[in-house]
Amino acid sequence: MEKSSHSIWSSIERLLLVVNFDQLDTMKDWREAIKNTGLNIHHCQILAVVATKKERIALSDINSVAYISEKDFGLFGRLKNEEAQRVLAERFDTLLVVGEVPKKIEKALSKLNVKMDVSLNSEDGIRTINLKTEETAPKYMLNFVKQTLEKIT
Numbered sequence: 001m002e003k004s005s006h007s008i009w010s011s012i013e014r015l016l017l018v019v020n021f022d023q024l025d026t027m028k029d030w031r032e033a034i035k036n037t038g039l040n041i042h043h044c045q046i047l048a049v050v051a052t053k054k055e056r057i058a059l060s061d062i063n064s065v066a067y068i069s070e071k072d073f074g075l076f077g078r079l080k081n082e083e084a085q086r087v088l089a090e091r092f093d094t095l096l097v098v099g100e101v102p103k104k105i106e107k108a109l110s111k112l113n114v115k116m117d118v119s120l121n122s123e124d125g126i127r128t129i130n131l132k133t134e135e136t137a138p139k140y141m142l143n144f145v146k147q148t149l150e151k152i153t
Contacts, residue, residue, distance in 0.1 A: 008116060008129075009149035014043045016092040017142075018109065020099050021048040021055075026138065027065050033142040034064075045087050049101055056081070070102040079108060088112065096145060097122060120145055
């Protein structure tokens, strides 16, 4: 399906994708899914939510993937994770949050200045566009988002 020049999807250049980490292969699948939708992976970033700071430190580097934990925030809500700080300081036109994220991370995301704020399979309903799918594989989930946003002008 060709991108419509006036669809929401066609206006996306810089995507911040926030997902809950489960395994490294899934992060690689998300990177591949971004490429398959026609977005430039070098202009996109994946912020993977992990359970603990220890887990974040133990994970290997993958290009375009940064890790964040609720434990990375200090007593007054200040983010102490330099890699996540760098990612959240970048300019993105679209934020896509898959699933639920902890409140401290949600608060940090709410400070981003993005044109489009989208959630997928999230129960909170606080995003501009809230989508649901039964799909579980990253390539199908992201393709569902793409196809849906291509229909919205």
